[in-house]
Amino acid sequence: MDVLLLLADGMLVSLQPLNLMMIIIGVTLGLFIGAMPGLGSVNGVAILLPVTFLVPPSSAIIFLAAIYYGAMYGGAVSSITLGIPGASTAVATTFDGRPLAKQGRASLALVTAALASFVGGTVANILFTLFAPLLASVALSFGPPEVFALMLLAFATFVGLGGDDIPKTIFSICFGLVLGAVGFDQISGAPRLVLFDYNGFLQGIGFLVLAIGVYGIGEMLWTIDQTRGDVTATTPKMTMKGVAADAKEATKRGWKGTAIGSLLGFFVGILPAAGATPGSLMSYGVAKIVSRNPEEFGKGAVDGVAAPEAANNSASTGSMLPMLTLGIPGSPTTAILLGGMVIWGLVPGPRLFVDEEQFVWGLIGSFYISNVAAVLINLAFIPVFIWMLRMPFTILAPMIFVLSIAGGYAATRDMFDIWLMVVFGIGAFFMRKFDYPLAPAVLAIVLGPIAEPTLRQSLLLSSGDPSIFFTRPVAGPITVVALILIFLPALKFLRRSPAKSKNPAS
Amino acid sequence: MKMSKRTLFGFVGATMLATAPIQAFAQDWEPRKPIDFVIMAGAGGGADQIARFIQAVAEQQDLTTRPLVPNNKGGGSGAEALIHVNTANDPDHTILVTLNSFFTTPLRQENLGIDIQTFTPVAMMGVDPFVLWVHKDSGITTFDDYVAKVQEMDGEFVMGGTGAGQEDSIVIAYMSGAYDLDIKYIPYDGGGAVAKDLAGQQIMATVNNPAEAKGFYEAGDFVPLLAFSDERMPAYPDVPTIKEMGHDFSYYNQRAVVGAPGMSDEAAAYYQDLFTTIYQSDEWQGYLTSESLSPLWMDASEQRDYWALQVENHQNLLAALGE
Numbered sequence: 001m002d003v004l005l006l007l008a009d010g011m012l013v014s015l016q017p018l019n020l021m022m023i024i025i026g027v028t029l030g031l032f033i034g035a036m037p038g039l040g041s042v043n044g045v046a047i048l049l050p051v052t053f054l055v056p057p058s059s060a061i062i063f064l065a066a067i068y069y070g071a072m073y074g075g076a077v078s079s080i081t082l083g084i085p086g087a088s089t090a091v092a093t094t095f096d097g098r099p100l101a102k103q104g105r106a107s108l109a110l111v112t113a114a115l116a117s118f119v120g121g122t123v124a125n126i127l128f129t130l131f132a133p134l135l136a137s138v139a140l141s142f143g144p145p146e147v148f149a150l151m152l153l154a155f156a157t158f159v160g161l162g163g164d165d166i167p168k169t170i171f172s173i174c175f176g177l178v179l180g181a182v183g184f185d186q187i188s189g190a191p192r193l194v195l196f197d198y199n200g201f202l203q204g205i206g207f208l209v210l211a212i213g214v215y216g217i218g219e220m221l222w223t224i225d226q227t228r229g230d231v232t233a234t235t236p237k238m239t240m241k242g243v244a245a246d247a248k249e250a251t252k253r254g255w256k257g258t259a260i261g262s263l264l265g266f267f268v269g270i271l272p273a274a275g276a277t278p279g280s281l282m283s284y285g286v287a288k289i290v291s292r293n294p295e296e297f298g299k300g301a302v303d304g305v306a307a308p309e310a311a312n313n314s315a316s317t318g319s320m321l322p323m324l325t326l327g328i329p330g331s332p333t334t335a336i337l338l339g340g341m342v343i344w345g346l347v348p349g350p351r352l353f354v355d356e357e358q359f360v361w362g363l364i365g366s367f368y369i370s371n372v373a374a375v376l377i378n379l380a381f382i383p384v385f386i387w388m389l390r391m392p393f394t395i396l397a398p399m400i401f402v403l404s405i406a407g408g409y410a411a412t413r414d415m416f417d418i419w420l421m422v423v424f425g426i427g428a429f430f431m432r433k434f435d436y437p438l439a440p441a442v443l444a445i446v447l448g449p450i451a452e453p454t455l456r457q458s459l460l461l462s463s464g465d466p467s468i469f470f471t472r473p474v475a476g477p478i479t480v481v482a483l484i485l486i487f488l489p490a491l492k493f494l495r496r497s498p499a500k501s502k503n504p505a506s
Numbered sequence: 507m508k509m510s511k512r513t514l515f516g517f518v519g520a521t522m523l524a525t526a527p528i529q530a531f532a533q534d535w536e537p538r539k540p541i542d543f544v545i546m547a548g549a550g551g552g553a554d555q556i557a558r559f560i561q562a563v564a565e566q567q568d569l570t571t572r573p574l575v576p577n578n579k580g581g582g583s584g585a586e587a588l589i590h591v592n593t594a595n596d597p598d599h600t601i602l603v604t605l606n607s608f609f610t611t612p613l614r615q616e617n618l619g620i621d622i623q624t625f626t627p628v629a630m631m632g633v634d635p636f637v638l639w640v641h642k643d644s645g646i647t648t649f650d651d652y653v654a655k656v657q658e659m660d661g662e663f664v665m666g667g668t669g670a671g672q673e674d675s676i677v678i679a680y681m682s683g684a685y686d687l688d689i690k691y692i693p694y695d696g697g698g699a700v701a702k703d704l705a706g707q708q709i710m711a712t713v714n715n716p717a718e719a720k721g722f723y724e725a726g727d728f729v730p731l732l733a734f735s736d737e738r739m740p741a742y743p744d745v746p747t748i749k750e751m752g753h754d755f756s757y758y759n760q761r762a763v764v765g766a767p768g769m770s771d772e773a774a775a776y777y778q779d780l781f782t783t784i785y786q787s788d789e790w791q792g793y794l795t796s797e798s799l800s801p802l803w804m805d806a807s808e809q810r811d812y813w814a815l816q817v818e819n820h821q822n823l824l825a826a827l828g829e
Binding site: 140142143144184185189191202203204272338340349352453458 | 528558563579582583585586589590611614615664669670671690691692693695696698699701702703705706707708710720721722724725726
C-alpha cells in the first residue's frame with residue numbers, strides 16, 4: 001500500500017506546473033533528438049544533463065525521464081519516414097515501418113508505433129511497480145550460461161526471418177557474427193580481425209554505423225535502382241478522422257505484436273547484459289513466428305512495427321531496474337542518468353529502494369506521466385512527420401544521405417566510421433540484389449558480442465563441458481526451446497529439398 | 507590593453523600560486539568544443555563511476571565552458587582507449603581517465619606502440635584499494651575459511667575478474683601464489699558486471715574495489731575478507747590486511763586523469779587547474795571518504811616519476827606472475 005501511496009505522490013509531484021512544463025519540453029526535445037538518425041536518448045540526456053542543475057533534483061530527474069521517453073518515441077519516426085533507424089533500438093522498426101510508408105500508409109505505421117510504445121511503456125511501468133525486487137533477483141539469477149541460452153533463442157527466432165531461404169539466412173547470420181567479432185577480444189584482450197591494419201577496427205564495428213549504412217544508404221541506393229529515381233512520393237493525407245481510423249486499424253492488426261513486445265522487451269531489458277536493442281529485435285522475431293501471416297513481415301506488417309516499438313519502450317524502462325537495484329546501468333542512457341543520480345547524493349544499489357523510497361517511486365510516478373505526455377505529443381506531431389514524405393525523392397534522397405552521414409559521425413565522432421558506413425551501404429545493396437536477407441546479419445552483429453563472451457565464460461565455468469547449458473534450471477529449458485526452434489525449419493527445409501545436402505545447422 | 511592585462515595577471519598569478527593554487531590564473535586557453543572524456547573501462551565499474559562523478563561535479567559547478575562527454579572504451583584491457591587517445595586528432599580536447607591498465611596494457615601488448623611517457627599528466631585524483639569479497643550465503647566469514655574452502659575445492663573454486671593482466675587478476679595471482687590456491691578465473695568486461703555476478707552467486711568470490719561492492723555490502727549480501735591496502739581501511743575496520751598476514755604486498759588502482767600526447771601546454775594547464783578545483787571540491791573529498799579511496803595528490807612532474815616507477819613495478823609483478 002505504501003508503495004502505491006508513494007507512487008501517487010510521485011505522479012502528483014510530476015503534475016506540478018514546473019514539472020509538467022519540464023515533461024512537455026523534455027518529451028518534445030526528446031522526440032526530435034530521437035528522430036535524428038545517430039542521435040538517440042544517450043545524446044539527448046548527455047547534452048541536456050547540465051540544464052538539469054538549474055532546477056531541483058526531483059524536477060531534473062523528471063526532465064531526464066521525459067527526454068528518455070520522447071527519444072524512444074522519436075526513434076521510430078525516421079525509421080518509418082526515411083528508412084534510417086533513428087536509434088539502434090529502432091532498427092527493427094524499419095523492417096516493416098518503411099514498407100508501410102512506401103505503400104502510403106506512413107500514418108498507420110506512425111500511429112502504430114506511438115500506440116505500441118505507449119502500451120509497452122505502461123506495461124513496463126506496471127511490472128516495475130509490482131515486481132521490482134522480485135525482478136532484480138531474476139536479473140541476478142542470469143549468469144553467463146543463461147544469457148548465452150537467451151542469445152541462442154534470439155538467433156533461433158531469426159532463422160525463420162529470411163523467408164524460406166534458410167541457407168542464405170544462415171550465411172547472413174554468420175556474416176554478422178564475423179563482423180561482430182572484429183575488435184578486441186574480451187576474454188584474452190587480444191585484437192582480432194583488424195582488417196588491413198586500420199586502427200578503426202580495433203574498437204569493433206559500431207552497430208549504429210552498420211545499421212545506418214545498411215538501412216539509410218543501402219535503402220536509398222536500392223530505391224534509386226528500383227525506380228531509376230522516378231519516384232512519385234506518396235502523398236498521404238492527414239486528418240483527425242484519419243488518425244482515429246489508423247488507431248483502430250493499429251489496435252486490430254498490431255495488438256499481438258504489442259503484447260509480445262511489451263512483455264519480452266521488458267524481460268530482456270532488465271538483464272544488464274542485454275538492453276533495448278536485442279529486446280526489440282527478439283520481439284520482432286517472436287512476433288513473426290507466432291503470426292498467422294508470417295509472409296507479411298518485411299513487407300509492411302503492422303505487428304512488425306508494433307512488436308519492436310512496444311519492446312524498445314518496455315525494455316528501456318526495464319533497463320532502469322538493474323541501474324536502480326544493482327547500480328549497473330542496463331543501457332548507455334541509464335549510465336548517464338546514474339552519473340546524475342550520484343551527484344544528487346543518491347547511491348544506486350540494493351539499498352536504494354529502502355533508503356530512498358520517495359525518490360524511487362517519485363521517479364516511477366514520473367515515468368507514467370511522461371509516457372502519457374509522450375504519446376499525446378507524438379500523435380500531435382505525426383502530420384509534421386508525414387509532411388516530410390511529400391517531398392519528391394530527388395530531394396529526399398540527398399537528405400537521407402546527408403542525415404546518414406551526419407548521424408554516423410554524431411555517434412562516434414570518427415571519420416573512419418563514415419567510410420565504413422558507406423561501404424556497408426554499398427555491400428547491403430548488393431546483398432539485397434542477390435536476395436540475401438539483411439535483418440539476420442544486423443541481429444548477429446548486436447547479439448554476437450553478447451553471445452560470444454558468455455559462451456566462453458560458461459565453458460570456462462564448466463571446464464569445457466557444454467552440458468552446463470542443459471543442466472542449469474533456467475538455462476536448460478531456454479536452450480532446449482532454442483534448439484527446437486533452430487532445427488524445426490531446418491528439418492522442414494531438408495525434407496522439402498533433399499537434393500541440397502548443405503547442413504545449415506552447425 | 508591585452509598585453510598589460512596579461513602581464514598583470516601573470517604577476518597576480520605568481521602571488522596567488524603561492525597562496526591558493528586552486529584559483530585559476532589567467533586562462534588563455536579554453537575548450538572550444540565538447541571534451542572527449544575517454545574512460546579506460548566499461549560502464550558500471552570503478553573507473554566509470556569516478557568519471558561520471560567528475561563529470562557531474564564539473565556540470566553542477568559549471569567549471570567548464572564546454573561539457574565533458576564520457577566515452578567508454580574498455581576493449582582490450584583499455585588498449586582501445588589508449589589507441590584512441592594516442593591517435594586523437596584533437597589532443598587539446600581529449601583526456602583519459604586511467605586505471606593501472608595504463609601501465610600494464612602497453613607492457614603486455616608492445617605491438618600497440620604506446621609510450622605512456624608521451625601522454626600529458628593532468629591530475630592524480632586518488633588511489634583505490636582492493637578487497638576480497640564473498641557472498642554471505644557461502645558460509646565463509648574469515649580469510650582462513652576462504653583459504654580452506656579454495657583448497658578443499660581443488661581447482662573448482664570460481665572467481666570473477668576483469669581479465670588477464672588486469673588489476674584484480676594481479677592481486678588474485680599474488681594471493682594464489684602466497685597461499686597455494688588453485689582458482690578458476692572467469693573474465694568479465696568490467697568490475698560492475700563482476701560484482702553483479704557475485705551478488706547472483708554465479709561466481710564465488712571477487713577482488714573488487716570498495717566502490718563497486720559497497721552497495722551489496724551495505725545490503726548485507728557481500729562479506730569482505732581481506733584488504734590489499736597498506737593499513738586497515740576506516741570504512742572496514744575489522745577487515746585485516748594481507749600485510750598483517752605477513753605478506754609484504756599492497757596494491758592500489760590509480761584514479762588519474764591524463765591528457766592526449768601532443769596536448770599544448772596551455773590546454774594542459776587548463777585541465778590541471780580544472781582537476782585541481784574538482785579535487786579540492788567538497789564533493790570529491792566526500793567521494794574519497796565514502797568510497798574508501800586514499801588521496802595521493804601529485805603535480806605534473808611527480809606524476810611522470812610515478813608512472814616510471816609504476817611501469818617498473820608492474821614489469822616485475824607481471825614477470826613474477828609469468829605474464
